[in-house]
Amino acid sequence: MEVGSKVIFLFRDAEGFGSSITDALIPNPNSSPLKRTETQFELPLEKYGIKGCNASGDIVHFVDHQGSYQVSVLLMQSYDPPVVACAINEVLASITGEDRSTKPTIVLPFFASESKLSNDMFNISSSNKKIALYGTHLGPETEFTQAIIGGTKKPLSSLQIQFEPLACLIHFICVLNLPTVLLIGPRREHPTRRSTDEQLEVLHEMGKFLASHVGLDFSKEKVQFKPMKKTKESEEPWRALYG
Secondary structure, eight states: OOOOSEEEEEEOOTTSHHHHHHHHEEEOTTSSOOEEEEEEEEEEOGGGTOOSOEEEEEEEEEEOTTSOEEEEEEEEOOOOTTHHHHHHHHHHHHHTOTTOSSOOEEEEEEEEEGGGTOSSOOOSTTOOSOOOOEEEEESSOOHHHHHHHHTSBOOOTTOOOOOHHHHHHHHHHHHHTOOEEEEEEEEOSSOOHHHHHHHHHHHHHHHHHHHHHTTEEEOGGGOOOOOOOOOGGGSOGGGGGGO
């Protein structure tokens, strides 16, 4: 599967975070013109002994006037273990094939609880300060990864990824040693109506920040994000074993 040198990797989630980022990234009219194209992908998983299920999703490419992919946004369906590991492995194998002379740089935007990012409490409504985004890198450093990390704060070293597909993806990325940036937006532990508005502001800030670093624009009008209150019942059952 051909992709650009920069790949924004997202999952289709119930809140619409992945879809919002994917839909809202558009060509920047003030920079070199890029054309947005959309397609879908399906990769069979039969070699893993999984029948009737493919690794599937949508992929958006931003193409220059020479027809070269510059940026790709990959929106993958979310799967449960153990299928998720097989699906992610197949997708990564497809975009980092042996025929590629250079490996793409991966960007992983996601939310994490504010308490796991910083010792400082996050409150947009009580401060006029710019929203703080957090970032860290995996694998080899590049000028691109350094540029993104330079505009973010460093999260706490104790940060843990609670979304199983993303945690699995990060594991495979570390094994493949791909240049990767984790771009993290803070979210409240217990959502309220006010914090829902704050969360939307964080998403907008993440989108604008991300777009500015990949030569694109971010359209707030295309965002359809509906934060959900997380309950014990909605968490992965296996996490109950770990408290």
